[in-house]
Amino acid sequence: MAFNRFNPPSKPRTGLSSGIGGLIEAEKLLQIAFVLPASVCIGWVAGWWLGNALHQKWIEIAGVVFGCVSGLVYVIQMAVQAEKKTSMGDEGQDGSGKGTPGLKQ
Numbered sequence: 001m002a003f004n005r006f007n008p009p010s011k012p013r014t015g016l017s018s019g020i021g022g023l024i025e026a027e028k029l030l031q032i033a034f035v036l037p038a039s040v041c042i043g044w045v046a047g048w049w050l051g052n053a054l055h056q057k058w059i060e061i062a063g064v065v066f067g068c069v070s071g072l073v074y075v076i077q078m079a080v081q082a083e084k085k086t087s088m089g090d091e092g093q094d095g096s097g098k099g100t101p102g103l104k105q
Contacts, residue, residue: 036071036072046063050063
């Protein structure tokens with residue numbers, strides 16, 4: 001009798017098509033690129049407004065620094081999340097190093 005290798009059933013496509021999925025991933029990466037300058041600008045404007053309201057010039061600089069730090073933290077979080085998603089995208093691997101789950105040899 002011929003040996004027939006067991007092929008586990010393929011997972012049904014439950015998400016968007018690959019073209020739209022690629023556009024969504026590109027949008028997430030663009031978001032990473034725009035968040036840092038936007039957060040610095042928002043921190044600068046908020047610091048400028050608060051500095052003028054309280055007649056203190058140093059608050060404007062603190063707003064720029066706060067915007068830079070908060071934007072950088074958010075960019076790092078988004079990059080780590082994107083990296084996790086791309087590394088977990090391999091089908092048939094659960095990270096244990098044992099290959100396809102449920103397949104016994």
